[in-house]
Amino acid sequence: MKSPYPIKHRWLAGLALLAAQTLPAALLAATSENTPAPRWETRHSFEQLGWNTDSLLLGIRSSDQVEFRLRGDRLATAAQLHLEYTPSPSLLAGQSHVRVYLNDALMGVLPAQTGQPGQRMRQSLPLDPQLLGDFNRLRLEFVGRYDDACPDPASSALWLNLARNSRIELTQQALAQVNDLAYFPAPFFDERDYARLELPVLFAATPTLEEQRAAAILASYFGSLAGWRRSSFPVHYQQLPPVRAGQPLLVLASNERRPAFLQDYQRYPRVESPVVQLIDHPSDPYGKLLLILGRDDADLVSAATALAMGGELFNGQRVAIERPPQPQPRRPYDAPNWVPTDRPVRFAELLDYAQQLQVSGLKPKPISLDLNLPPDLFAWSSQGVPLTTRYRYTAPGSADDSRLNVSINEQFIASLPLAGESARQGPSELSMALWMGTRDRERDKLLVPALKLGEHNRLRFEFDFASLLGSSQRDRCQTVLPVNVQAAIDEDSTIDLSGFQxxxxxxxxxxxxxxxxxxxxxxxxxxxxxxxxxxxxxxxxxxxxxxxxxxxxxxxxxxxxxxxxxxxxxxxxxxxxxxxxxxxxxxxxxxxxxxxxxxxxxxxxxxxxxxxEAASDExxxxxxxxxxxxxxxxxxxxxxxxxxxxxxxxxxxxxxxxxxxxxxxxxxxxxxxxxxxxxxxxxxxxxxxxxHLPWWQRLWFHMSERPLLLASMAALSVLLLAWVCWLLLRLVSRRRLNAH
Missing domain, CATH: 3.30.379.10 (Chitobiase/beta-hexosaminidase domain 2-like)
Structure with a gap:
């Protein structure tokens, strides 16, 4: 999984210094001896961190990386890498290895070949927790040598397969936090957490319809934040659930309907407007409660709506909402996670992180874009979806078989040739100095097959550069190192779904x-x-x-x-x-x-x-x-x-x-x-x-499902037309005879 945030190096110079450097200033390290900080052991496989498949490292694509983040309310005290990989049986054991970097710092070197050649290996390596920050990058570099007097970086014998079930294990402890809504939605939701969101909800008793609606607005808000992580909301009545260290909780209460712990009106007085308040858990110094308070049920809905619409703008421990916000009406099919279907959409609107459309290397990884579409797009009889692609790349020195392959949902669409320097003519030569040898904004119009689109789609662009790197002759060894090839899909490329009903x-x-x-x-x-x-x-x-x-x-x-x-x-x-x-x-x-x-x-x-039917009681x-x-x-x-x-x-x-x-x-x-x-x-x-469909399109669509009826109607139409023509000709003939 990629991230738009840069790497931050933070060193542990005492617990307070680390809290000041890696966390918001309001997050303080827990030092109480009476209440030890809770600890968690977490495991993140490479698959959970974004690797859909194993990674194959080659001589000309020798590195890969995995990125992970840490919650803002936890401190990593230990880290361990458990790496699984299978080396090529041709690798030389003493000269092949894997270098491991954490945030650009070398953590160690793992052997690429031990024991039986080509055997799957499992290696562990401790990682320095002092280097861990909000965002972290683990980079793996393969250095391989095979038994050949003249090594070729592009040799098929030079490879190492990294398994996606490799994992990073972390030991983390809780950090105490102040009660300040300026950090909302944390700690109730932290986007750096990869785990499924679980957020309990507490009511005073069996909730009314409006109390359920207020809770539904809050749950859907946190659900929209959780996204692919998914979410769950255990519900409790009257009493706080059993304590789970560091577990936050949502509480909905009006002036007359309150859970047991809020019935102390001296400590928690009645409110005069919708209120959102952040307090400590009565039994857990590391847990937080988010109180949604109001005079009545309508106030609870107003507070929940205000929190869902602008909670990240709140600050302080308690916020009274004087003017409940009024949500703007939504238009059909304008969901933020869906690709707009009323206009051409630039790729810049579809990015999940910066640099998503750029790759490098002679064998770069594919560029992928996710397209989420409404499921009721009517694509029957459509010729396709217009796709305008602009791209740049380091041009080959001469014409070869380098190409850009385009696919959707693993289905091939087109293969576009990547012309070499010799193919440049006219104005394109004038841009060489600006683009330093890259081909400027090639543009091609494609049609994506409409019937291959579904609700969730992945559009993939794969640059495939031809290469001739090494060769050997008798008594002569010649090896050519690959150039730093760059390629990018331009953000101004578009996909247009506006023509669909x-x-x-x-x-x-x-x-x-x-x-x-x-x-x-x-x-x-x-x-x-x-x-x-x-x-x-x-x-x-x-x-x-x-x-x-x-x-x-x-x-x-x-x-x-x-x-x-x-x-x-x-x-x-x-x-x-x-x-x-x-x-x-x-x-x-x-x-x-x-x-x-x-x-x-x-x-x-x-x-x-x-x-x-036979076992209804079972x-x-x-x-x-x-x-x-x-x-x-x-x-x-x-x-x-x-x-x-x-x-x-x-x-x-x-x-x-x-x-x-x-x-x-x-x-x-x-x-x-x-x-x-x-x-x-x-x-x-x-x-x-x-x-909705135009009547003629709806008629044609439904008739296409009944070919026999369609054929009968076509034959009947021909007969009817022939009969009408016969009548017209007979009428003309009679007029001509009467005229004479």
Missing amino acids: HYIALPELRAFARSGFPFSRLADLSQTLVLVPSQPSPTQVGTLLDALAGIAAQVGYPALGVRLSDDWRSAAGVDADLLLLGPLPAAQRSGQDLSALQQLPRSWLTSAAPQA MSATPLAAIVGLQSPFHPQRSVVALLASSEADHALLRTTLGDPGKLDAIDGSLALIRDSGIASQRVGETYYVG
């Missing part, structure tokens, strides 16, 4: 699992109504928070406009997509509108699980949950997604699925049955379409 066949749970669709059509979920039980348990409220946080992680924006209801009948008058959390209260099951919904999932569960004892998609009974362009679970174990299974990207990928169709053994997806029920 939005039209999709539903139910399609894959769109919900991967993009939160149809609720994410508006990023603030202002056209979403969530139906919840009237007396929810803590686990059911936690399911609500986890579900909305998962949607916010997909779109990158909190659910400021979401609405909640515990009355199914009230949904009939709301033009919104419905997110249903079950089981439903008995009072709601008697409605006629709901009876069909209750029967559909039950019949689908039975048909999807043959063993359920199925009731085994955790079982389901996600069901169907058309809203109230509005034809609206949808219902039901998250069905009954017992606490069912909800736990459902929440685990919502927080696991691997399990979400298995959700598809209109019904997903969730068990401990896995997820079974089925496509049952009727299909309906949501979105």
Whole structure:
């Protein structure tokens, strides 16, 4: 994983000096002997840190690196590298090795070959914790020599494969912090932490609808920050949960509804406006509580909204919100994490970190860009997505087979030739002095196959430079070192999705699992109504928070406009997509509108699980949950997604699925049955379409699915046209005869 921050060297000259250099001035080292600082042992594999595959080091691409960051409220006291790699069997044991650098400081040298040639090796190396700061880079350099009198850097015998399950182990201890919201969202969320976010939420009692909405806004805010890390929000009533060292906590309380520890009105007086306050945990000196306070439920929603919209601008221990902010209305498909579909988009808008579009070396790594798209883009019969690519590169000395290969989702699109210096003519020669031998802003227009695009896409540019580095003759050895080849995709390159309509066949749970669709059509979920039980348990409220946080992680924006209801009948008058959390209260099951919904999932569960017919009691004892998609009974362009679970174990299974990207990928169709053994997806029920197409395009699209009917209509049209032509000709003939 890359980072936009530069490396910072920080030395440990006493604990206080380190805190002053590596952490904000307000973070002080814990020195109390009565309360020892908690410690954590953490492991980060290279795969968790951004390596999707193993790294193959070559003679002409001899180094690679992994980057990691440390939480601002922790101090690393020890670090260890555990490296796994497989060397080429041709390497000479005494002359081949791997150099390890931490933040450009040499940590040690590991042998590249010991024992049996080509055998997988595991080596450990201590790292100096004094060099660790907020952002760190571990660089591995391969120095290899094979049994050849005339070594060739490009020889196929010169390689070493670094395994992605290599890991860095850290020992960290907590640092005490002052209560200052200037560092918010820390310590509740720290972007330098790679672990899944777990943030407990405390209510005074069974929460009201508005209390649940305030908590949902906060959970979606933290979920949007957590992103790919995912998040979970355990819910508690009345009493603080058991202490976990350093675990922060969210608390929602109004003047008349407060948890037990806040009922001391002398210490925590009633408030006169929405208030956000940061305090110490009553039982943990290293834990923090974020209090969301108000006179009533409306104040809690105002405080949660203010925190989600501008909490990073707060400062001090306590902030009273005099004028609650008013969120601006969102437009469809304007989610921050989605590529805009109403205009050409520059690559500069798609970057995750600086220098992402630049590479170097004779065998550079591919340049990748992630493209997250709305799942309802209608690409049928499209010729492709216009892609305008500008690029620069160190031009070869002569014309050769150097090329730029472009692919999307591992599917090849095009291969563009990289011309040499001899191919330059006219104005391009005038820019040689400015670009120092690089070819200036080559530009090509490509078409990305529209049918190969999905919700999550990866566009890849791979520069492939031809080389002739070394050669040998009898009694003569000649080795040529490679030049420092540079290449870049220009930030002004564009991709244009503005010509596509939005039209999709539903139910399609894959769109919900991967993009939160149809609720994410508006990023603030202002056209979403969530139906919840009237007396929810803590686990059911936690399911609500986890579900909305998962949607916010997909779109990158909190659910400021979401609405909640515990009355199914009230949904009939709301033009919104419905997110249903079950089981439903008995009072709601008697409605006629709901009876069909209750029967559909039950019949689908039975048909999807043959063993359920013979062992219904066993199925009731085994955790079982389901996600069901169907058309809203109230509005034809609206949808219902039901998250069905009954017992606490069912909800736990459902929440685990919502927080696991691997399990979400298995959700598809209109019904997903969730068990401990896995997820079974089925496509049952009727299909309906949501979105808009011009009438002629919609007619042609639907008729294309019925070729026999289309052929019959075409034949009928030909006959009808022939009959009309015959009538016209007969009429003309009669007029001519009557004229004579």
